[in-house]
Amino acid sequence: MGTYIFRRMLWLPFILLIVSAITFALGRFGPGDPVELLLGQYSNPAVVERIREQRGLNDNIALQYGRYLSEVIRGDFGESFKYRGRSVADLLKKKMLVSAELNIAALIISVGLGVPIGLYAALKQGTWVDTAVVFTVLGWQSVPVFLTAPAALLIFALHFDLLPTHGWGGFFDTRIILPALVVGIPGVAFFTRLTRASTLEVISQDYIRTARAKGLPELAIRRRHILRNSLIPVVTILGFSLAGLAFTSFIVERFFGIPGVGNLFIESIFARDFPVINAVIIVGTTLFVLANLVVDLIYPVMDPRIRLGGSYGAE
Amino acid sequence: MARSDAQTGQILTGERSRSYWAISLRRLMRKKVGVVCLAVIVLMYGAGIFSPLVTPYDYNDQDLSVSKQGPSFSHPFGTDRLGRDIFTRVIYGLRTTVIITVVSLLTGSLALGLTLGLLSGYFGRWIDTIIMRVGEVTSAFPEIFLVLIIIASVKPTVTGWARVVEDLLGVDIVRLGVVDYLVLSLALAIFSWFGMARLVRGQVLQQREGQYVEAARSIGASTPRILLRHVLPNVMGPVIVVVSAGMAAVAGSEVLLSFLGIGIQPPTPSLGLMMFENGSIAVLRTNPHLLLFPAGTLTVLLFTFNLLGDAINDAFNPRTR
Numbered sequence: 001m002g003t004y005i006f007r008r009m010l011w012l013p014f015i016l017l018i019v020s021a022i023t024f025a026l027g028r029f030g031p032g033d034p035v036e037l038l039l040g041q042y043s044n045p046a047v048v049e050r051i052r053e054q055r056g057l058n059d060n061i062a063l064q065y066g067r068y069l070s071e072v073i074r075g076d077f078g079e080s081f082k083y084r085g086r087s088v089a090d091l092l093k094k095k096m097l098v099s100a101e102l103n104i105a106a107l108i109i110s111v112g113l114g115v116p117i118g119l120y121a122a123l124k125q126g127t128w129v130d131t132a133v134v135f136t137v138l139g140w141q142s143v144p145v146f147l148t149a150p151a152a153l154l155i156f157a158l159h160f161d162l163l164p165t166h167g168w169g170g171f172f173d174t175r176i177i178l179p180a181l182v183v184g185i186p187g188v189a190f191f192t193r194l195t196r197a198s199t200l201e202v203i204s205q206d207y208i209r210t211a212r213a214k215g216l217p218e219l220a221i222r223r224r225h226i227l228r229n230s231l232i233p234v235v236t237i238l239g240f241s242l243a244g245l246a247f248t249s250f251i252v253e254r255f256f257g258i259p260g261v262g263n264l265f266i267e268s269i270f271a272r273d274f275p276v277i278n279a280v281i282i283v284g285t286t287l288f289v290l291a292n293l294v295v296d297l298i299y300p301v302m303d304p305r306i307r308l309g310g311s312y313g314a315e
Numbered sequence: 316m317a318r319s320d321a322q323t324g325q326i327l328t329g330e331r332s333r334s335y336w337a338i339s340l341r342r343l344m345r346k347k348v349g350v351v352c353l354a355v356i357v358l359m360y361g362a363g364i365f366s367p368l369v370t371p372y373d374y375n376d377q378d379l380s381v382s383k384q385g386p387s388f389s390h391p392f393g394t395d396r397l398g399r400d401i402f403t404r405v406i407y408g409l410r411t412t413v414i415i416t417v418v419s420l421l422t423g424s425l426a427l428g429l430t431l432g433l434l435s436g437y438f439g440r441w442i443d444t445i446i447m448r449v450g451e452v453t454s455a456f457p458e459i460f461l462v463l464i465i466i467a468s469v470k471p472t473v474t475g476w477a478r479v480v481e482d483l484l485g486v487d488i489v490r491l492g493v494v495d496y497l498v499l500s501l502a503l504a505i506f507s508w509f510g511m512a513r514l515v516r517g518q519v520l521q522q523r524e525g526q527y528v529e530a531a532r533s534i535g536a537s538t539p540r541i542l543l544r545h546v547l548p549n550v551m552g553p554v555i556v557v558v559s560a561g562m563a564a565v566a567g568s569e570v571l572l573s574f575l576g577i578g579i580q581p582p583t584p585s586l587g588l589m590m591f592e593n594g595s596i597a598v599l600r601t602n603p604h605l606l607l608f609p610a611g612t613l614t615v616l617l618f619t620f621n622l623l624g625d626a627i628n629d630a631f632n633p634r635t636r
Contacts, residue, residue: 014452015452018452026465026468026469027468134625138618138621138622138625139614139618141617141621142613142614142615142617142618142621143610143614144567144570144590144610144613144614144617146570146574146587146590146591146594146606146610147590147594147606147607147610147614149594150594150595150596150598150599150606151599153596154596154599154600250575251571251574251575255594265463266575269463269467269577270467270576272467
């Protein structure tokens with residue numbers, strides 16, 4: 001187990017190295033000169049040259065990348081081009097927390113509603129209930145957030161005046177409800193379908209028939225045998241689905257005026273603020289890889305048949 | 316010709332033997348849902364492909380005297396701020412969706428994914444190791460981040476090349492939006508191949524040991540022939556399922572990127588762009604048709620893709636037969 005974690009952790013720096021190299025290269029060779037961005041288009045060539053020298057932009061590209069890497073490892077992502085004088089790490093820290101809160105709230109909604117609905121639909125397989133659930137849920141999944149976000153605002157905030165429209169007050173504030181719902185609802189569909197499919201698979205297994213034949217009470221079968229086994233794929237996908245949610249939340253942050261990473265990231269892409277872009281990508285990738293590692297560690301707890309450390313990567 | 320287990324089973328039970336494809340297609344056609352979905356998708360894709368023929372106006376025809384009008388007989392979906400016909404723009408938006416989904420699935424999933432999956436599964440060893448490790452790395456980071464940054468940083472360069480080509484050929488490449496289509500589809504393709512490659516590899520690993528492969532090899536069939544004529548047809552079922560699911564995902568990504576202002580650029584119409592321009596409470600309150608028609612069209616498209624994916628899964632999956 002220990003060696004398994006160690007081996008997986010060895011992957012992390014390797015992946016980060018590649019990601020940082022790609023983003024660094026795109027930043028340097030892509031359009032937009034960093035100094036020009038800093039000083040504006042019509043600047044004194046002498047000043048430009050001085051700043052290039054100061055920031056080491058005239059050095060060998062490999063040397064620049066090495067310097068960038070060593071700074072990143074120490075947690076220093078440099079200074080934002082756009083927000084002059086603010087360190088990227090500072091800028092990100094607060095916004096990441098906000099986005100994380102929104103995403104976790106959305107994930108709770110998705111899983112909390114999706115799993116029970118999926119289980120219920122599977123146990124009622126073949127009846128009209130099952131069909132109705134599948135259709136409703138698929139329908140919900142297909143409505144784009146560009147429509148649900150303004151529609152939710154219009155209905156709940158303006159028409160019925162139930163919830164506030166804009167702003168942010170943290171996890172325990174009514175302002176999180178609407179955006180979390182808008183991000184979480186498509187996820188409900190996703191988890192419903194996943195749970196339904198895996199439950200159907202589990203129900204047809206021999207051990208369920210055995211459990212019934214033993215005369216176990218139906219409730220015990222459902223809880224101990226069906227639920228536990230049908231949740232395995234749900235857990236697997238949790239890490240990945242966070243990445244999907246994160247992207248939806250980017251757009252929802254724009255609609256609801258939430259000061260999260262999404263807005264910052266999109267702004268920096270347009271402003272070619274590469275220190276910020278690189279930092280978001282590197283931190284995001286780290287979290288994504290770690291989330292998947294945690295998921296892998298939860299597996300054996302849920303399913304004793306799964307042993308880690310076999311041949312990693314091979315299937 | 317190779318036979319799957321399901322077919323062998325049918326022969327044993329005395330049923331007339333048909334090809335895997337014929338059986339699957341018949342099963343799909345027996346399901347009303349599947350037929351309806353197929354019809355809707357053919358209709359929408361047909362409208363997109365033949366958009367100049369089926370639209371009453373041009374997507375850039377402006378008529379400020381009829382700006383922001385609701386649906387009427389002359390403008391079934393109403394008009395936008397500049398008096399452009401929304402029905403026309405939605406159909407042209409579908410054309411964008413058609414181009415992006417088809418190009419990115421053909422290049423990413425099918426060309427790259429299928430080929431690499433076949434090679435990886437059939438040859439194994441170092442070829443397999445390299446392909447799978449590269450794939451794991453590309454799938455290790457949240458793809459949409461990189462798609463965003465690739466598009467944002469690569470597009471201006473490609474646009475520059477396109478202008479050079481334009482000067483040489485004298486064709487309006489940039490204005491037609493070719494660059495947008497190309498960059499967007501390929502950026503999405505880079506990250507969509509691995510799922511397919513992994514699936515095909517797993518299938519090939521099973522098929523490789525089959526007697527029919529051994530038989531083909533023993534009569535001296537070449538490796539490309541074995542792969543393409545014998546192994547490939549046997550792994551197509553799951554491939555179709557993944558492709559139908561991938562269509563919805565790619566269509567959704569295109570809309571998201573255009574919505575963020577990074578995908579398709581105006582005046583080329585795209586469903587995402589139309590929603591980007593009109594996605595606000597103010598529009599929804601005063602001129603809901605500006606948002607509802609493009610969003611509704613996308614909803615119908617994604618819904619049918621998802622539903623069709625389920626139906627195809629049922630039809631092609633040998634275990635549910």
